[in-house]
Amino acid sequence: xxxxxxxLSDRVLAALAxxxxxxxxxxxxxxxxxxxVRIEDAKVTVHLRLPTSFCSPNxxxxxxxxxxxxxxxxxxxxxVVVQLDDHHDSDKINAGLAADAGxxxxxxVEAEESLDDLRRIFREKAHTAAMERCAEQLLRTTDVTxxxxxxxxxxxxxxGSHKEALVRRRAGIGLGAAPADPLVVDEAGAALVAxxxxxxxxxxxxxxxxxxxxxxxCRGLLATRYGSTA
Amino acid sequence: xxxxxxxxxxxxxxxxxxxxxxxxxxxxxxxxxxxDCFYDYHKNLSPEEVVWDxxxxxxxxxxRLLKDLFEDGYVDHAIFQPAILSDxxxxxxxxxxxxxxxxxxxxxxxxxxxxxxxxHEEAGLEQLRKDADRMGLKGVKLYxxxxxxxxxxxxxxxxxxxxxxxxxxxxxxxxxHVHKGPTIRPLDRDAFDVxxxxxxxxxxxxxxxxxxxxxLPRLExxxxxxxxxxxxxxxLAVAMPFIHSRPKYFAQIxxxxxxxxxxxxxxxxxxxxxxxxxxxIEKFVDFQxxxxxxxxxxxxxxxxxxILGLNAAALYDLDVPQELRLPTEAGNASAEVAxxxxx
Numbered sequence: 210x211x212x213x214x215x216x217l218s219d220r221v222l223a224a225l226a227x228x229x230x231x232x233x234x235x236x237x238x239x240x241x242x243x244x245x246v247r248i249e250d251a252k253v254t255v256h257l258r259l260p261t262s263f264c265s266p267n268x269x270x271x272x273x274x275x276x277x278x279x280x281x282x283x284x285x286x287x288x289v290v291v292q293l294d295d296h297h298d299s300d301k302i303n304a305g306l307a308a309d310a311g312x313x314x315x316x317x318v319e320a321e322e323s324l325d326d327l328r329r330i331f332r333e334k335a336h337t338a339a340m341e342r343c344a345e346q347l348l349r350t351t352d353v354t355x356x357x358x359x360x361x362x363x364x365x366x367x368x369g370s371h372k373e374a375l376v377r378r379r380a381g382i383g384l385g386a387a388p389a390d391p392l393v394v395d396e397a398g399a400a401l402v403a404x405x406x407x408x409x410x411x412x413x414x415x416x417x418x419x420x421x422x423x424x425x426x427c428r429g430l431l432a433t434r435y436g437s438t439a
Numbered sequence: 440x441x442x443x444x445x446x447x448x449x450x451x452x453x454x455x456x457x458x459x460x461x462x463x464x465x466x467x468x469x470x471x472x473x474x475d476c477f478y479d480y481h482k483n484l485s486p487e488e489v490v491w492d493x494x495x496x497x498x499x500x501x502x503r504l505l506k507d508l509f510e511d512g513y514v515d516h517a518i519f520q521p522a523i524l525s526d527x528x529x530x531x532x533x534x535x536x537x538x539x540x541x542x543x544x545x546x547x548x549x550x551x552x553x554x555x556x557x558x559h560e561e562a563g564l565e566q567l568r569k570d571a572d573r574m575g576l577k578g579v580k581l582y583x584x585x586x587x588x589x590x591x592x593x594x595x596x597x598x599x600x601x602x603x604x605x606x607x608x609x610x611x612x613x614x615x616h617v618h619k620g621p622t623i624r625p626l627d628r629d630a631f632d633v634x635x636x637x638x639x640x641x642x643x644x645x646x647x648x649x650x651x652x653x654x655l656p657r658l659e660x661x662x663x664x665x666x667x668x669x670x671x672x673x674x675l676a677v678a679m680p681f682i683h684s685r686p687k688y689f690a691q692i693x694x695x696x697x698x699x700x701x702x703x704x705x706x707x708x709x710x711x712x713x714x715x716x717x718x719x720i721e722k723f724v725d726f727q728x729x730x731x732x733x734x735x736x737x738x739x740x741x742x743x744x745x746i747l748g749l750n751a752a753a754l755y756d757l758d759v760p761q762e763l764r765l766p767t768e769a770g771n772a773s774a775e776v777a778x779x780x781x782x
Binding site: 232297322327330408412419425432 | 473475479480482483589621622624626627629630631656658659662663685688691692695698699734777779780
């Protein structure tokens with residue numbers, strides 16, 4: 210078999226697939242937020258679209274600027290243009306991206322410092338939801354009960370998509386994935402005493418339901434807004 | 440009133456609007472974007488047979504409203520929760536004077552809640568006093584993401600907001616409906632953060648804070664603060680229509696709400712005219728938590744009666760006919776919820 214190097218367009222799509230909606234914790238390529246990709250003379254122009262004109266502008270900016278950053282890391286591209294379509298802040302965001310103005314330069318007085326804290330909040334939520342899925346799987350498929358959960362470590366969690374996702378989300382908030390690390394931890398990743406675990410799990414469940422529900426809603430609205438092309 | 444299988448339900452639609460989003464009333468592109476966003480909500484989540492055409496949706500008028508709510512929709516009482524949006528619409532989005540006139544022409548059937556905006560400072564306070572007197576206000580609807588010149592929203596715990604809340608206390612306006620939207624300064628933060636509601640709910644315990652669409656897209660944060668604060672309620676606007684398109688998700692939302700805030704603090708609403716009440720009420724009365732969601736108890740008829748009307752009736756002192764009441768009082772907001780979560 211001959212190994213074929215991925216084409217430029219494959220590498221562009223792979224780069225876009227690394228960009229996630231922070232709120233939904235899913236790649237923008239799977240959510241249908243990438244409207245078009247055009248490559249001419251090794252220059253790429255990407256149009257993004259969102260489920261409504263009033264999607265949060267901070268998240269819109271995050272995704273668009275993350276897309277620019279991801280595309281700039283693609284070898285062989287000589288130019289990157291990312292444009293956000295049909296948003297109430299399209300003009301502002303597109304001008305900011307084109308001028309490389311950064312978040313504060315794009316939003317001026319509406320911005321204070323950076324979006325790092327906001328990003329952190331949603332990484333914590335994504336981790337919380339992933340943790341709950343693993344815990345719930347154990348509760349449903351093994352003899353483990355809620356009262357035992359404080360003793361459960363990552364080594365006890367069966368391999369599979371839930372665990373892979375959890376390990377990624379842990380990395381997102383700076384946590385390792387040693388087999389002896391406790392599964393159920395607080396928002397910052399610290400271990401909990403036994404009595405705190407049930408309520409933490411209960412809250413984690415509502416985080417997971419909220420995120421999944423938002424994803425249903427966003428996908429549905431995008432399909433309605435853009436018809437069969439969504 | 441809705442009747443099914445021998446059970447009678449008193450219905451309060453706690454969030455309705457009479458809007459005018461026709462092209463001639465749009466001030467700018469955002470007026471068009473706003474109604475288009477609503478229309479996509481409507482089309483996406485309504486059963487196909489109740490979807491309106493776009494022109495009707497931009498303006499439906501008083502007679503259509505009365506028919507959809509009271510003739511076809513089983514509603515006993517409905518509450519206007521206007522979004523004014525004067526930066527997007529020439530004569531405003533919610534039609535204040537028309538809604539007020541309709542309220543007066545249909546005594547006992549409608550309540551008109553008005554809005555205030557703390558960014559109008561002293562002049563707005565004076566206007567609030569006049570409005571409370573002229574409109575007989577028992578409640579207000581606040582849209583914290585409303586644009587106002589360069590500002591794209593405000594927080595409920597800002598010094599000026601607090602002065603307005605104190606004025607509400609004096610004026611007997613005890614129901615503060617809050618809608619969280621997506622563009623509030625600073626953009627560095629989570630725009631749907633409900634921490635400001637937590638603050639004022641703690642500081643103004645004689646006011647009721649009804650968080651519309653149960654804090655979505657931050658259901659969990661809403662549930663957490665509502666558990667801590669017995670004067671925080673959840674309005675089901677926007678969550679309701681998932682009963683049709685995503686019934687399992689709807690069951691999960693309802694299960695979470697019943698756990699965290701309890702059956703006495705959840706209010707039904709259609710968010711008319713984003714959706715119409717008839718099908719929502721029919722489906723809700725028939726609704727049950729699917730058996731595979733073993734973590735939630737089945738929802739009872741008494742809980743449905745509270746959610747569909749009795750809880751809102753308690754907040755608004757509505758006179759519910761004896762035969763539609765429960766043997767015990769609804770709206771017991773201090774009932775224990777989410778054991779262990781209250782700090």
